[in-house]
Amino acid sequence: MLDSLVVIGDLLELGGSMSLPGVIAEDWLYCAPPAFVVREGSILLLGIEPEDQASLPAALRTRVVRQRELRYLRIDEDGDAISAQLRAAGYLEISNVAWTRPPHKHTAETFLEDVIRRLREADNRGTLEGLQVYGPATPGEHFASRLGPPEGRSGFHVGRRPQAFGAPIWLFVELEQGLPVRFLDLPWRGGKFRGCDHGWRIQSALDAHAGQPQTYRVTPIDDDRDRYEFFSPLPLWIERKLRIHGEKLPAGGALFAYAIDRHCDHGTDDLVQSYMWFQKID
Numbered sequence: 001m002l003d004s005l006v007v008i009g010d011l012l013e014l015g016g017s018m019s020l021p022g023v024i025a026e027d028w029l030y031c032a033p034p035a036f037v038v039r040e041g042s043i044l045l046l047g048i049e050p051e052d053q054a055s056l057p058a059a060l061r062t063r064v065v066r067q068r069e070l071r072y073l074r075i076d077e078d079g080d081a082i083s084a085q086l087r088a089a090g091y092l093e094i095s096n097v098a099w100t101r102p103p104h105k106h107t108a109e110t111f112l113e114d115v116i117r118r119l120r121e122a123d124n125r126g127t128l129e130g131l132q133v134y135g136p137a138t139p140g141e142h143f144a145s146r147l148g149p150p151e152g153r154s155g156f157h158v159g160r161r162p163q164a165f166g167a168p169i170w171l172f173v174e175l176e177q178g179l180p181v182r183f184l185d186l187p188w189r190g191g192k193f194r195g196c197d198h199g200w201r202i203q204s205a206l207d208a209h210a211g212q213p214q215t216y217r218v219t220p221i222d223d224d225r226d227r228y229e230f231f232s233p234l235p236l237w238i239e240r241k242l243r244i245h246g247e248k249l250p251a252g253g254a255l256f257a258y259a260i261d262r263h264c265d266h267g268t269d270d271l272v273q274s275y276m277w278f279q280k281i282d
Helices: 002-008 079-088 108-122 195-209 236-245 268-274
Strands: 011-020 023-031 035-039 042-046 064-067 070-074 132-134 155-161 169-176 179-186 215-220 225-230 246-249 256-261 279-281
Touching: 035 079, 042 079, 108 155, 108 169, 108 179, 108 195, 155 195, 169 195, 179 195, 236 246, 236 256, 236 268, 268 279
Parallel strands: 215 279
Antiparallel strands: 011 023, 035 042, 042 070, 064 070, 132 155, 155 169, 169 179, 215 225, 225 256, 246 256
């Protein structure tokens, strides 16, 4: 549930801050301020209201529609008026483009070259206690099962290392016979996405570069909807699109699945193929 709230934007995952005296963790979760995103036919409500005030105008409270973790207002011609009411109540307006903005589009090879350059420029060295790295893809193996000890591995890998507080840190590491040569913690300085988002994209690029691209499946459900099945995690900016345009389904043999209206301009295939280098399978 927490992951869903982070994806939608009710919670913010921020790193490199000290929220408790003397305690520095890689990531902290904070309540996002009340905000909204105008979409076609609705206004998505984001963030968490302060305990001491109810910022959503009373006239709009009865119009809130709840669908899983989503909260939105249906609009017709009154969209501009409702947006004005929300701004007057202190809500921040986030453009739909900004809320779902992907990173720059690159080939897997160009993207990897940039990440390796960042790794070498940072030139972080040292022992990494408890390091685990993702190994090569194996048909039928779940993504999480690829994580294991680095013994005997060489080359570039996505991995995770434990920290005193919080979830293990994502990193990109160069190995030589199981020993770290240099590493780069994720997200890197100035990175706009979560560490896991960077890690999943780097691993997808490594797989594509190795000739074993990650895959997804699309099958028709009925005359209007397709079932999209994914076998690997997806970064926040793709999951937001899926949450908006799709309906989550039982995963079956996949990691997760969505039903999506094939007649709407959801752009899922372009996102996973052009930004994650996934391959569609039958």
